[in-house]
Amino acid sequence: MESVFISGLGMIGSSLARNIKRSGQHVKILGYDPDLANGEFLIREKYVDELTTFIAGAETADIIFLCGPVDVIKRQIKQLGTLNLKDHVIVSDVGSTKSEIMMVAHSLVARRITFVGGHPMAGSHLTGARSGRDNLFAGAAYFLIPTTTDHAGVKTIQRLLGKADANWQIVTENDHDLFVGAASHVPHIIASTLALSALQTINSTDIDAKLVAGGFRDTTRIAAADPDMWTAIMDSNHTVILEQLTQFTDELMKMKTAIAQRDEQRIHQVFSEAQAIRKSID
Secondary structure (H helix, E strand, O other): EEEEEOOOOHHHHHHHHHHHOOOOOOOEEEEEEEOOHHHHHHHHHHOOOOOOOOOHHHHOEEEEEEOHHHHHHHHHHHHHHHOOOOOOOOOEOOEEEEEEEHHHHHHHHHHOOOOEEEOOOOOOOOOOOOOOOOOOOOOOEEEEEEEOOOOOHHHHHHHHHEEEEEEEEOOOOHHHHHHHHHHHHHHHHHHHHHHHHHHHHHOOOOOOOHHOOOHHHHHHHHHOOHHHHHHHHHHHHHOHHHHHHHHHHHHHHHHHHHHHHHOHHHHHHHOOOOHHHHOOOO
């Protein structure tokens, strides 16, 4: 029987477990999470077969998924390099940045251990095993960065998650980090700073903040996500994020200038171009 070890049983890790179970393959799922409640919930729901320690799970697994924050993933990869892993083990992760993780994973590749960087572009502001879903990855981009030319690890991951209906994308770590910086990381900063800025203004009025309209709620929804996870992301992708923040603030200052000058033509042009871009990705 094939053994899969999932370290980190929050939204993403528990959704992996759900999808591997529903695939109907002859697989035993081992799980580890520092929050015992996550593991106990998945045991009760029969998505995980056995809870174990990180070391025991890693050393008995055929496939390992590292599903913690980026800083934890990097630390665990280093730890895997000291363990007695199976000869043909496949290791993957779900970290939101890839360049630093792939660099750390070179130590495993040097030992002829197959490592596949991974990142499913799925999730929400919710956390914990109870927030996992069977359909979390359906239609979502799932990025994979292989370290072998035969893509053996890629094929195994895609087989295990065959029922997930993910949109598989093979990319480089550099392209990945540029893309997620623009599509995820900078938007999260914008949402968070907008929430802070707007609250200062709203609190200066006599109007209840809970009366804000849908536009504000939609724009700031992701600001409710896990601060620990996002702090690690900011550190791991800091070079890309800083460059893209400079680009964003340049555009913001251009818009501020147009408003100050009451340049209706320029304001309308920005809104029209933004509208077209937003419609093009639906």
